[in-house]
Amino acid sequence: MATPEKAAAVAELKDLFSNSNAAVLTEYRGLTVAKLMELRRSLGENAEYAVVKNTLTAIAAREAGVKGLNLDDLQGPSAVAFITGEPVEAAKSLRDFAKANPQLIIKSGFFGDSPLNAADIEKLADLESREVLLSKVAGAAKGALSKAASLFQAPMSKTVRTAEALRAKVEEQGGESAA
Template structure:
């Protein structure tokens, strides 16, 4: 490969490192072109899967300020660059690796922090960002609802007491002391 082509490949890889919020380094030895195509689909829309030479990847990573993969750049290497939800791509890699043991997850990078292969697999076990946000919103709504009930309870109790007093007066019964009216309203 001519020098300008290598320089362009390094620049492209460095830009992918800078533009992604996560990256996963894999070994793809033994996978067919059709299997790689299925893997690219399994990663989702917000991820790209690039096969590259180790020396070019190492140079591009260092230009992008990434040193997490230096020790793992051996053998046939491909990188999943993730710009969206890293959980979705990690699940795609994990599930594909279960069906195709030739795919080996070597290491990962999430928001500038190096991750081991085990940590990438643990990331795949998380729920997606949308599910976690929905759960957080539900928990906040439940807390607000409980707070509203606590604030409204004394007012509701007072209304029931006044209603019991009004009913007693309409029936012509003598007015009961406030404590008795409250007890009858709670019953």
């Protein structure tokens, strides 16, 4: 029979899984408490980094209906970054922290219902943020609209230039015939 503490831990983990759109499973063996606090701060407001018990995490993931998490990676001292916001920013923070602190090992994770391995998380970290990508799309759309506007204006300005050239030629010929 489960103790009340374990049941509460499973319920808390289940809530974290349910409220997250992504999660990254890591091994933190050898990191000090100070380093773990530094990692938590670097993740920002949109992610929560929690040291977890492997068995309780597996139970909570199953109860929350998480399909993308590789439960075989739940071995050794494990911690999960539960991401509620932009997964790219959290993946960058984890990657950068792991480069500076090789004791942190990124194992796997999930985004939506899709499983992620360590290489996928690295690729996710290499992406630009949502804001940068949106601004690039907006810039491309603005450029396309600008080209379209100049194409629509071209026949009219060509007509005006042609009419002006004809007027100038008529005046020139009219001026010569009067002389």
